[in-house]
Amino acid sequence: MVKLDAIQKRLIEEIADLHSVPEGAYNFRANSQLAGRNTTANIDIVSKEDGSGIDIHIKPGTKKESVHIPVVLSQSGIKETVYNDFYIGEDSDVVIVAGCGIDNCGSQDSEHDGIHRFYVGKNAKVKYVEKHYGSGDGRGQRILNPVTEVYMEEDSTMEMEMEQIKGVDSTDRKTIAELKAGAKLVVKERLMTHGSQSAESGYQVSLNGEGASADVVSRSVARDDSSQTFNARITGNAPCNGHTECDSIIMDNGRILAIPSLEANNVDAMLVHEAAIGKIAGDQLTKLMTLGLTEQQAEEQIINGFLS
Amino acid sequence: MLEIKNLSFSVEEDGVRKDIIKDLSAKVEDGKFVVITGPNGSGKSTLARLIMGIERPTGGQILLDGEDISGLDITERAKKGISFAFQQPVRFKGIRVKDLLRLASGRHLSVSEACDYLSEVGLCARDYIDREINSSLSGGELKRIEIATLLARHTRLSVFDEPEAGIDLWSFQNLIRIFEKMRSEISDSSIVIISHQERILNIADEILLLRAGAIQESGTPEEMMPKLVTAGNGVCQRLQ
Numbered sequence: 001m002v003k004l005d006a007i008q009k010r011l012i013e014e015i016a017d018l019h020s021v022p023e024g025a026y027n028f029r030a031n032s033q034l035a036g037r038n039t040t041a042n043i044d045i046v047s048k049e050d051g052s053g054i055d056i057h058i059k060p061g062t063k064k065e066s067v068h069i070p071v072v073l074s075q076s077g078i079k080e081t082v083y084n085d086f087y088i089g090e091d092s093d094v095v096i097v098a099g100c101g102i103d104n105c106g107s108q109d110s111e112h113d114g115i116h117r118f119y120v121g122k123n124a125k126v127k128y129v130e131k132h133y134g135s136g137d138g139r140g141q142r143i144l145n146p147v148t149e150v151y152m153e154e155d156s157t158m159e160m161e162m163e164q165i166k167g168v169d170s171t172d173r174k175t176i177a178e179l180k181a182g183a184k185l186v187v188k189e190r191l192m193t194h195g196s197q198s199a200e201s202g203y204q205v206s207l208n209g210e211g212a213s214a215d216v217v218s219r220s221v222a223r224d225d226s227s228q229t230f231n232a233r234i235t236g237n238a239p240c241n242g243h244t245e246c247d248s249i250i251m252d253n254g255r256i257l258a259i260p261s262l263e264a265n266n267v268d269a270m271l272v273h274e275a276a277i278g279k280i281a282g283d284q285l286t287k288l289m290t291l292g293l294t295e296q297q298a299e300e301q302i303i304n305g306f307l308s
Numbered sequence: 309m310l311e312i313k314n315l316s317f318s319v320e321e322d323g324v325r326k327d328i329i330k331d332l333s334a335k336v337e338d339g340k341f342v343v344i345t346g347p348n349g350s351g352k353s354t355l356a357r358l359i360m361g362i363e364r365p366t367g368g369q370i371l372l373d374g375e376d377i378s379g380l381d382i383t384e385r386a387k388k389g390i391s392f393a394f395q396q397p398v399r400f401k402g403i404r405v406k407d408l409l410r411l412a413s414g415r416h417l418s419v420s421e422a423c424d425y426l427s428e429v430g431l432c433a434r435d436y437i438d439r440e441i442n443s444s445l446s447g448g449e450l451k452r453i454e455i456a457t458l459l460a461r462h463t464r465l466s467v468f469d470e471p472e473a474g475i476d477l478w479s480f481q482n483l484i485r486i487f488e489k490m491r492s493e494i495s496d497s498s499i500v501i502i503s504h505q506e507r508i509l510n511i512a513d514e515i516l517l518l519r520a521g522a523i524q525e526s527g528t529p530e531e532m533m534p535k536l537v538t539a540g541n542g543v544c545q546r547l548q
């Protein structure tokens with residue numbers, strides 16, 4: 001049984017595309033309280049004894065199951081730090097959907113700092129989807145400072161999709177990953193800031209075993225007076241492959257600082273970084289206008305495509 | 309019918325005025341396939357861009373079915389029924405071929421309809437429908453997708469700016485076939501192509517030879533081709 005009000009349901013739809021209770025394991029958290037939980041034969045969710053968060057245990061060999069752990073804040077003035085630890089058994093293949101939605105109509109700041117730690121077992125395959133969303137017209141800020149730590153055993157795979165498109169005033173996200181031999185990490189980050197929002201996103205990926213690989217790709221749009229900092233470092237400590245890419249569209253008075261960096265401590269570490277910042281190309285707007293779109297519609301289509 | 313009356317376009321370069329199009333007048337009747345040709349720098353692409361509204365004239369008028377569209381912007385002209393194929397098609401990160409075809413058609417296009425347009429331009433639809441219009445596509449593929457967007461629009465006037473530019477020979481052969489098919493199916497719509505290519509010039513109803521921003525001569529391919537082609541030198545030595 002999940003107890004949510006109308007605003008909370010709307011937030012859940014935004015962050016998890018959920019219109020009803022999901023199948024499989026879930027843990028809904030609303031205004032710092034547990035609003036619903038379901039476990040399965042293979043996936044157990046346990047509250048930490050000190051109340052600081054939850055532990056998610058996925059049994060070895062669990063295939064084609066999912067875990068949803070959405071968080072919503074609809075009261076103004078809540079500040080919380082939550083620790084969620086995922087123990088993903090060997091040879092499993094699971095989808096984990098997290099995300100936080102804040103609706104702040106009040107004058108006090110609302111803040112959710114989620115610390116997610118993933119312990120990915122040998123040969124396990126994880127798809128992790130995280131969406132952040134803010135709404136509400138109060139003066140209080142909507143703040144999200146997620147920390148994600150990923151510890152990957154041999155030959156495990158983790159694909160992370162992280163998206164923050166709307167309504168979060170301030171965010172400082174840190175992602176740390178350590179990969180053993182043969183492990184593969186793919187990160188796809190999508191970020192848009194507007195108004196006077198600010199966003200920082202930092203990655204520190206260490207490729208510690210032979211054949212480890214990482215592909216960290218961020219696409220972002222900074223509009224109005226917003227600012228963004230993207231700081232991605234890949235460290236190669238073994239024969240490995242690493243690629244990081246930051247591609248940004250800058251608009252209005254937006255500001256973007258991109259700091260891709262690479263560190264090679266092994267002669268066979270192959271590391272590449274790319275970064276590009278630019279405004280929407282005039283000929284892209286022109287092309288879509290020749291199809292009958294207005295300049296504003298053309299801009300929307302270009303941004304939607306870029307962030308898709 | 310497209311009517312161009314006394315059109316002029318000039319730019320300032322280092323404080324010096326340079327006339328690109330000079331008092332140019334021309335007509336494109338409905339159901340006609342008109343090729344504009346001429347040497348590099350004669351103003352062909354500028355003329356095409358003026359018709360679409362990408363550039364604004366410094367003098368003269370452009371009329372579509374008798375209505376003066378000179379003051380309309382690109383979007384408004386597109387809505388009036390003008391389409392434009394770029395010499396260098398634009399790439400978009402994240403926008404897929406089917407998205408662009410849907411935007412072009414202005415409605416919700418089913419996948420099979422989108423595939424039909426791609427098949428028309430000789431692309432195996434299944435391989436392309438979900439491709440992003442990014443640098444993974446070759447020049448020839450982009451050109452054909454660009455033409456497919458015009459097919460999806462079904463407008464009464466289609467303007468192609470050097471469709472043969474920047475594509476390989478194999479793609480070019482296919483491109484010619486597409487234009488020959490368009491030529492055979494033209495009804496009340498009309499087509500304007502900027503081109504240097506003999507095979508495109510040959511299927512025109514009328515060829516306009518542009519030189520230094522003005523129409524120097526015009527006529528049917530039978531009248532114009534002997535003047536444009538010098539024996540032994542293939543296509544359009546006079547145009548180089």
